[in-house]
Amino acid sequence: MESIATNRLDQDNEPQPDVVLFIAPACGGQSPISDDDYLTGPVEFVAEVSVSSVAPDRGPKLRTYERHGVREYLIRRDGDSDPE
Numbered sequence: 001m002e003s004i005a006t007n008r009l010d011q012d013n014e015p016q017p018d019v020v021l022f023i024a025p026a027c028g029g030q031s032p033i034s035d036d037d038y039l040t041g042p043v044e045f046v047a048e049v050s051v052s053s054v055a056p057d058r059g060p061k062l063r064t065y066e067r068h069g070v071r072e073y074l075i076r077r078d079g080d081s082d083p084e
Contacts, residue, residue, distance in 0.1 A: 005017070005020070006038050007020060007040075008038040008040045009042065009068040013068070015064065015065075017047065017048055019048075019049075020043050020046055020047075021044050021045035022039055022044055022045075030042055031044070042065075042070045044071050044072065045070075045074070046065060046073050046074070047075075047076060048074070048075050048076070049078060050078060051077075054077055057075050
């Protein structure tokens with residue numbers, strides 16, 4: 001298991017999701033690890049645990065992840081029983 005938290009999607013977008021699942025390209029995944037230990041490109045799954053960041057997680061982050069091909073995105077609002 002890797003402990004990489006930053007996902008370099010492009011020059012302007014390096015989100016640090018709360019949970020990320022990536023599959024190595026050798027195993028069919030789409031996000032290699034760069035020489036400086038960043039995930040590069042879209043990962044297979046991202047989860048955000050939101051307390052006060054619900055609006056950015058639903059808006060700009062969601063659009064950025066969609067635009068870059070992240071396959072699954074889950075938002076878990078802290079205190080709610082149902083994830084989005």
